[in-house]
Amino acid sequence: MKTVMANAQTVKREWLLVDAADMPLGRVASQVAAMLRGKHKPSYTPHCDAGDYVIVVNTDKMVLTGNKLVDKKYYHYSGYPGGLSSATYKDLMKNKSDFVLERAVKGMLPKGPLGRDMFRKLKVYKGAEHPHSAQQPKPVTLQGGVRK
Numbered sequence: 001m002k003t004v005m006a007n008a009q010t011v012k013r014e015w016l017l018v019d020a021a022d023m024p025l026g027r028v029a030s031q032v033a034a035m036l037r038g039k040h041k042p043s044y045t046p047h048c049d050a051g052d053y054v055i056v057v058n059t060d061k062m063v064l065t066g067n068k069l070v071d072k073k074y075y076h077y078s079g080y081p082g083g084l085s086s087a088t089y090k091d092l093m094k095n096k097s098d099f100v101l102e103r104a105v106k107g108m109l110p111k112g113p114l115g116r117d118m119f120r121k122l123k124v125y126k127g128a129e130h131p132h133s134a135q136q137p138k139p140v141t142l143q144g145g146v147r148k
Contacts, residue, residue, distance in 0.1 A: 006038070006045040013121075014052045017130075017137035020101070021061035024144075029104035031142050032056060036109065036118045049114060053121045055137050059097040060126045064089060074103075098124040 016035060020028045034040060038050030064072070072089045092100050101124050109115040123132060 004043065006043045006048045006050040008048070011038075011043070011048070011050045015132065015135040015137035016052050016054050017139045018054060018056045018142060019058055019128075019139070020056050020142075021058040023062055023142060025062050025064055025100065025104060027144050028056070028062060028142060029101060029108060032101075032122065033105050033108035035140075036105070036121055047114070049117045051118055051121060053123070053135070053137075055123045055125070055130050055132055056101060057125050057128050057130055059101050059124055060093070062093070062097060062101065064093070069093070074100075098126055 018028070018032060018035075032054050035054050036051040038044045038048075038052070041050060044050055069090045070088060073086045074089065074092055075084060075086050077084050089100065102119075102122065105122060106115075106119055109118050123130065
């Protein structure tokens with residue numbers, strides 16, 4: 001038996017459309033990161049960017065379970081003394097919900113040039129509209145929703 005390894009010439013990329021409405025942030029992020037890496041394909045190769053382009057819409061309708069909306073904080077340090085700023089995820093979900101998902105997905109991808117190439121294939125939008133209709137993305141349903 002010969003092991004087949006994917007490389008840049010043999011990878012077939014698709015465009016996938018994910019609707020994040022009423023889905024928990026972590027579940028969306030982990031499944032989108034797996035699609036960007038190509039783990040949903042039989043030709044997955046860890047050292048090669050074999051993933052697809054992923055478009056995520058309706059990030060403003062994502063949910064955080066428990067008290068994370070109020071308790072969880074995002075910290076940013078400017079590099080100057082006293083330059084630590086923080087914001088709750090409630091504020092971030094209201095103003096920059098696309099940034100929240102991008103940050104979660106980026107943390108789940110490999111670090112270095114390979115992870116940066118994978119991250120560039122992620123397109124995130126707050127509403128239901130996106131400018132990638134010419135690529136004819138295939139809608140994908142994600143596993144798991146909010147538990148009541």
